Amino acid sequence: MEKELIGKVALITGGTKGIGRAIAERLSEAGALVIVTARTRPIETHTKHHFIAADLTIAAQTDKMVNEINEKFGSIDILVNNMGGSTSPSGGFGALTDAHWENDLQLNLQSAVRIDRAILPQMVEKKSGVIIHISSVTGTLPVYQSLGGYAVAKAALNNYSKSLSKEFSPKGIRVATVSPGMVKTDTMDAYLQSLAKTSDLSIEQVTLDLMDSLxxxxxxxxxxxxxxxxxxxxxxxxxxxxxxxxxxIVDGGSNPSL
Structure with missing residues (x-):
């Protein structure tokens, strides 16, 4: 692999497992100095990436993390907003309370807005930078039975990301979105197990049902x-x-539209 990111500092939110961890490894292999953040420290006692514990749904922790990065590494060249998820129950619209909606919006939209707000001024000053928002295929193809609030938040993230690109691309900052479909991660496995338990079906059946819903x-x-x-x-x-x-949209061909 070409070391085309040598000299670049990359921040990956939610970068200790699943997609985020894979992105951190990929950018590190390309030569970037990689910083990962998550709410809790990874189980591994040693990691080649610099880790900062932070809950990005809390403004004060976001500011603290950015200040630490500025002091130790200078400005960020690459920001990958991978943080996201949902703790809302399945059962459709009627199962979601105000708290569920708020949690989904904080995890999947507001956390990205908050970290972008902290990092963008540095990129504008340098007239360069890249921001990637990790969204979901549910942002355009919602699964209302179990991911209603999450899907709405990801749709909002898509619109926000496009708006950000129109405002800041003329200033030298590229902004793009990546929307995966079903990805084989520990989080996906736990989600499928939860669906199987609540529906009294096998893991294999709920997996097929979820694929069919997409x-x-x-x-x-x-x-x-x-x-x-x-x-x-x-x-x-x-x-x-x-x-x-x-x-x-990276979904193995699920999305029926162009």
Whole structure:
């Protein structure tokens, strides 16, 4: 692999597991100095990435993290907003309370807005930088039975990301979105186990049902985290210097529209 990111500082939120961890590894292999953040320290006692514990749904912790980065590493060149998820119950609209909606919005939209607000002034000053928002195919193809609030928050993230690109691309900052479909991670496994338990079905059946709710997966399998990371690695590289304002749907062919 070309070391095309040597000299670049990259921050990956939610970067200790799943897609975020794969992205951190990919950018590190390309030569970037990688900083990862999450609410809790990873189980591994040793990691080659610099780790900062922070809950990005809390403004004060976001500011503290950015100040630490500025003091130790200077400004950020690459920001990958991977943090997200949902703790809302399945059961459709009637199962969601105000607290569920607020939690989904904080995790999947406001956390990205908050960290972008802290990092963008540095990028504007340098007239360069790349911001990637990790969204979800549910942002355009919602699964209302179990991910209603999450899907709405991701749809908002998509719109926000496009708006940000229109405002800041003229100032030298590229902004793009990556929307994975089903990805084989520990989080996905836990989600499928939860669905199986509440529906009294097998893991295999709920997996097939979820695939069907997305219109099927022509490739016949979930993505691997490394496959998402490869796209992100390209998008933040000089090879993608003319790419901004787009949403890449990586779902194995599920989405029925162009």
């Amino acid at each position: 219109g099927g997966i022509p490739l016949g399998r979930m993505a691997l985290p490394q496959e998402i990371a490869e796209l992100v690695g390209f998008l933040v590289s000089p090879k993608a210097s003319y790419i901004t304002g787009v949403n890449y």
